[in-house]
Amino acid sequence: MRVAAxxxxxxxxxxxxxxxxxIHIHIMHLFALLTNKGKVWxxxxxxxxxxxxxxxxxxxxxxxxxESQENCSRMEAHLVVINSKDEQDFLTQNMDKKAYFVGPSDxxxxxxxxxxxxxxxxxxxxxxxxxxxxHSEEHCVVINHRPTSLPWGWNDVPCKHSHRSVCEMMxxxx
Numbered sequence: 001m002r003v004a005a006x007x008x009x010x011x012x013x014x015x016x017x018x019x020x021x022x023i024h025i026h027i028m029h030l031f032a033l034l035t036n037k038g039k040v041w042x043x044x045x046x047x048x049x050x051x052x053x054x055x056x057x058x059x060x061x062x063x064x065x066x067e068s069q070e071n072c073s074r075m076e077a078h079l080v081v082i083n084s085k086d087e088q089d090f091l092t093q094n095m096d097k098k099a100y101f102v103g104p105s106d107x108x109x110x111x112x113x114x115x116x117x118x119x120x121x122x123x124x125x126x127x128x129x130x131x132x133x134x135h136s137e138e139h140c141v142v143i144n145h146r147p148t149s150l151p152w153g154w155n156d157v158p159c160k161h162s163h164r165s166v167c168e169m170m171x172x173x174x
Contacts, residue, residue: 051087099157
């Protein structure tokens with residue numbers, strides 16, 4: 001890392017003395033931050049929202065579940081995998097009162113829900129609306145809002161219907 005900092009200095013040297021000093025100070029400050037043990041910077045791509053160790057993209061256009069997953073994949077992400085109530089709450093706080101595709105599906109219609117990233121499906125960490133899942137012909141899941149005691153929850157829907165979606169990726173660490 002020291003070599004990199006010294007390699008940058010000759011490039012800066014071509015500016016007048018005032019600019020050289022300011023840029024050198026910024027470089028040294030950045031170098032100190034990056035080499036400081038225990039300090040890690042994380043970030044998300046532009047227009048993504050940060051929560052815990054992940055970044056989330058809330059689409060504004062409606063697509064099928066498959067098209068939504070393909071869209072996430074093009075961004076090097078996947079449909080969101082929800083692991084906790086805190087994560088579910090974060091998601092719903094960032095949603096319009098629309099339906100959003102999320103990562104579980106039941107491709108065979110046998111009630112064998114699975115996450116898009118192969119995370120084991122944990123029945124105790126699900127947020128189904130009362131009475132859901134309700135139809136063996138509905139193989140995909142949306143989070144949607146209902147005017148009930150549990151306003152936000154999961155609903156099984158046909159995969160070919162068009163809804164917004166939420167993509168998830170790990171944060172980028174520096």
